[in-house]
Amino acid sequence: MMSNQHKIPQATAKRLPLYYRFLNNLHIQGKSRVSSKELSDAIKVDSATIRRDFSYFGALGKKGYGYNVEYLLGFFRKTLDQDENTPVALIGVGNLGTAFLNYNFTKNNNTKIEIAFDADKRKVGNTIGDIQVHHIDELEDHLDKISVAILTVPVSEAQNITDRLVDAGISGILNFTPARITVPDSIRVHHIDLAVELQSLVYFMKHYPLNDDEDI
Amino acid sequence: MMSNQHKIPQATAKRLPLYYRFLNNLHIQGKSRVSSKELSDAIKVDSATIRRDFSYFGALGKKGYGYNVEYLLGFFRKTLDQDENTPVALIGVGNLGTAFLNYNFTKNNNTKIEIAFDADKRKVGNTIGDIQVHHIDELEDHLDKISVAILTVPVSEAQNITDRLVDAGISGILNFTPARITVPDSIRVHHIDLAVELQSLVYFMKHYPLNDDEDI
Numbered sequence: 001m002m003s004n005q006h007k008i009p010q011a012t013a014k015r016l017p018l019y020y021r022f023l024n025n026l027h028i029q030g031k032s033r034v035s036s037k038e039l040s041d042a043i044k045v046d047s048a049t050i051r052r053d054f055s056y057f058g059a060l061g062k063k064g065y066g067y068n069v070e071y072l073l074g075f076f077r078k079t080l081d082q083d084e085n086t087p088v089a090l091i092g093v094g095n096l097g098t099a100f101l102n103y104n105f106t107k108n109n110n111t112k113i114e115i116a117f118d119a120d121k122r123k124v125g126n127t128i129g130d131i132q133v134h135h136i137d138e139l140e141d142h143l144d145k146i147s148v149a150i151l152t153v154p155v156s157e158a159q160n161i162t163d164r165l166v167d168a169g170i171s172g173i174l175n176f177t178p179a180r181i182t183v184p185d186s187i188r189v190h191h192i193d194l195a196v197e198l199q200s201l202v203y204f205m206k207h208y209p210l211n212d213d214e215d216i
Numbered sequence: 217m218m219s220n221q222h223k224i225p226q227a228t229a230k231r232l233p234l235y236y237r238f239l240n241n242l243h244i245q246g247k248s249r250v251s252s253k254e255l256s257d258a259i260k261v262d263s264a265t266i267r268r269d270f271s272y273f274g275a276l277g278k279k280g281y282g283y284n285v286e287y288l289l290g291f292f293r294k295t296l297d298q299d300e301n302t303p304v305a306l307i308g309v310g311n312l313g314t315a316f317l318n319y320n321f322t323k324n325n326n327t328k329i330e331i332a333f334d335a336d337k338r339k340v341g342n343t344i345g346d347i348q349v350h351h352i353d354e355l356e357d358h359l360d361k362i363s364v365a366i367l368t369v370p371v372s373e374a375q376n377i378t379d380r381l382v383d384a385g386i387s388g389i390l391n392f393t394p395a396r397i398t399v400p401d402s403i404r405v406h407h408i409d410l411a412v413e414l415q416s417l418v419y420f421m422k423h424y425p426l427n428d429d430e431d432i
Contacts, residue, residue, distance in 0.1 A: 010420075017415035022396075043396055044407070079419075086418045095318060099311035103410065111414045148418060172421040174414055180259055190417045191260070192408065194319065198327045198390055199233035201406045202302045202364060203295075204226075205388040 012053045018043055019053070020076040026069050035066035086111045089146045089170075091161055092153035093118040093126075093133050096176060100150060101129040113150070115142055119157075136161075143168040150174045151181075228269045234259050235269070236292040242285050251282035302327045305362045305386075307377055308369035309334040309342075309349050312392060316366060317345040329366070331358055335373075352377070359384040366390045367397075 008016075022043050026034055036054075040047040054060075054067065057075050061067045090097050090113045097116065104113050118124065119136045126133045134142060139161075149170050153161050158179035165173060166187055175181055175191045183189055224232075238259050242250055252270075256263040270276070270283065273291050277283045306313050306329045313332065320329050334340065335352045342349045350358060355377075365386050369377050374395035381389060382403055391397055391407045399405055 013419060014416055016419060017412045018409070020415075021412070041398075044405070080415065088414065095311045095315035099315060100410065102311060111411070111418055148414075148421070150414070172417050174417050182257075188417065188421045189260070190413060190420070192413060193234070194316065195327070196233045196237070197406060197408060198304065198364070198366070199236075199296065200230055201388050201390050201404065202327055203229060203232060204406070205364070205404045 008056050012056055015045060015049075015053060016076060016080055018045070019050075019072070020080055023069055023073050023076065027073055032069055033066045034069055036061060038066070080110065084110060086148055087114040087146050088112060088148045088150060089114065089143060090116040090131070090150045090152065091136070091139075091165070092151065092157075093120075093123050093128065094152060097150075097152040098128055100152065101131050104129050104131070111148070114146065117142075139164055140168050143170065146170065148172045148174070150176065152176045155179045224272050228272055231261060231265075231269060232292060232296055234261070235266075235288070236296055239285055239289050239292065243289055248285055249282045250285055252277060254282070296326065300326060302364055303330040303362050304328060304364045304366060305330065305359060306332040306347070306366045306368065307352070307355070307381070308367065308373075309336075309339050309344065310368060313366075313368040314344055316368065317347050320345050320347070327364070330362065333358075355380055356384050359386065362386065364388045364390070366392065368392045371395045 019039075022039065023034070036047040036050045039045070039050050051061065054072070057072070057079075059067055059072055059075065088111055090100055093101070093116050097118070101113060101116060113129075113131055116128070116131050116133045117136045117139055118133050121135065123133050124135045143165075147170060149165050149172070151158060151161065151165075151173055155177050158175070158177040158181055162173065162175075162181040162183060166183055171186070172188045173181070173183070173190075175189055176194070178193055178195060180191065181189060235255075238255065239250070252263040252266045255261070255266050267277065270288070273288070273295075275283055275288055275291065304327055306316055309317070309332050313334070317329060317332060329345075329347055332344070332347050332349045333352045333355055334349050337351065339349050340351045359381075363386060365381050365388070367374060367377065367381075367389055371393050374391070374393040374397055378389065378391075378397040378399060382399055387402070388404045389397070389399070389406075391405055392410070394409050394411060396407065397405060
């Protein structure tokens with residue numbers, strides 16, 4: 001089953017971290033089983049989608065019993081490599097970057113920001129949420145163990161910094177700038193454009209007035 | 217054609233603001249036509265997807281010519297109701313909220329944060345990015361013209377504030393807290409969980425090493 005992991009549809013893959021987090025909370029609360037209906041209510045994904053997703057993992061719920069929390073959790077932990085920590089660099093310590101440092105993914109996560117960079121000398125040397133801010137000129141000196149970067153720099157700097165990250169061996173970028181950055185095919189970029197997210201919400205409010213879709 | 221708007225697949229609908237923004241930039245630069253290849257390179261959506269999306273809008277590209285920028289722009293402007301402004305309230309002026317106020321969706325957008333709220337009295341009365349911060353106790357007094365709220369409050373406050381927003385007549389919420397909030401079916405919530413986005417990026421890096429998917 002694990003060898004077929006790469007066959008999981010990408011839409012399903014996108015929901016894995018969400019499932020993992022919720023099941024881990026249930027486990028902490030001492031719950032041993034959960035129905036697709038309960039899951040659906042909690043994470044706002046319709047239960048048919050949850051059942052289809054879980055069937056890809058070989059997890060088949062039993063009628064009147066639901067799913068075994070520990071089995072699912074074990075599966076998700078392996079799949080998401082929860083035991084393996086992924087160190088992350090934050091580039092750009094403005095308001096958004098500072099929010100990331102203070103938040104810093106402490107719960108149920110295998111990702112942690114280990115280092116931050118900014119071009120503003122007044123910020124360099126500061127510690128925010130336990131993470132020290134380094135000068136952007138030193139970027140290449142500190143990335144040897146880092147594979148992921150969160151990009152929260154001004155638009156005008158986005159491509160230049162991206163090129164430096166790629167040259168330094170980064171393989172994934174979470175891009176929070178409005179810039180659409182260009183990278184080689186071997187680098188994965190996920191792009192979250194806050195303006196587009198807001199505009200999309202407004203569009204859906206007008207055209208799909210009822211919440212009857214899958215989680216998007 | 218416009219009457220079939222609600223038939224546009226949701227995945228396509230999600231890309232509309234992205235198309236709109238890019239085409240508007242082209243228009244400002246004086247370009248009158250664009251190929252699906254150029255669009256694809258710029259916004260990182262594969263060209264087959266773009267052609268399929270555009271066919272839903274009745275826009276058929278001509279070989280060797282591409283698409284007419286002005287026609288598309290006129291269509292998107294109508295579809296996204298660009299001429300109609302949607303006022304937005306920001307709830308929670310922490311680092312993330314402050315980032316939103318400074319950014320404030322000024323370019324190519326029909327959405328604008330008009331008012332902000334926080335529980336911290338030291339922030340009340342301040343003006344950030346031209347927007348005044350009001351006390352959260354006054355929430356219900358200022359929402360009569362507002363239909364959309366951005367939620368950047370602590371997790372512990374998320375559901376309580378959501379209930380108040382719903383009672384005050386808000387119909388859409390962009391939820392940036394890790395909390396999965398509960399609302400009536402008539403309220404649309406889009407949820408952006410930063411930890412889940414990061415975990416998802418790491419998962420995709422490990423399991424889909426090449427960037428051969430659609431824009432996600």
